Amino acid sequence: MYKLYTRAGSGGFVVEAALELAGAPFERIDVAKGADPDLLFREISPLRQVPALVLPDGEAMTESAAICQLIAERYPYARLAPASDGIGRADFLRWMAFMTSVVYPAILRIYYASRYTADAAGAGAVRAAAIAELDRGFGIVEQALAGRRWLAGERMSVADVYLLMLVYWLPEAGKADAAWPNIARLCAMLKDVPVIKDLNVRHELW
C-alpha cells in the first residue's frame, strides 16, 4: 500500500491521478496548509511540501514529476507514459522536466511571491515577472501541441494530466481558452476522463 501526503488543490492532484489510473492501492493523508505536520512527514518532506509518497517498502520520495514517473514505471500496463523505447518517450521526459522546472516554479512565485525577494515591497514585481515567465512557458507548450492531441506519443499520458493541473492553477481563470487553444483543447478532453472528473470533486481545480 502506498501512502500519499497530499492536499486538495495541490500538486497531489497529478500524483493521485497517476495512482488512480494505475489502479495502485494508496492511502491519502491530508496535510492542511500551514498546519504543523507529523514527524514522518517532516522527515520525508524537509521543505514540508506536498505531494510526498511513502512506497510499500517504506522508502519515501517527494517531487511530483519523479513520483509520476516512478508510478508509470511500476504499472506499465496502465500506460501512463510511453515505453522507454517507444514513440513519444523523449517528448514525455522533456515535457515532464519542462513543466516541473519551468512552469511549476513560476506558479509558486505567484502564490509564494514574498519568498522570492528580500525586498519587503517586492512581491508585486515577483508576481508580474512570474506571469510573464508563465506566458513564455505555456506559449512553448502551446506551439508543441500544434497538430497533435497529446504531449507525448499518440495517447494520453500523465504528462497531459500534469499540464491540466498547471493550467488550472493560473490565477486568471479562462486564460488557456483565450490564449492557448491547443492547450485548452487538451484540457477539455482530459476533464471528461472519469478518474480526473472524480478527482476534481475534491481538488476543485475547475
Ligand SMILES: N[C@@H](CCC(=O)N[C@@H](CS)C(=O)NCC(=O)O)C(=O)O
Ligand atoms: N517541486 C515540488 C514542489 C511541491 C510544492 O511546491 N508543493 C506545494 C503545494 S502545490 C506546497 O506544498 N507548498 C507549501 C510550501 O511550500 O510551504 C514538486 O514538484 O512536488
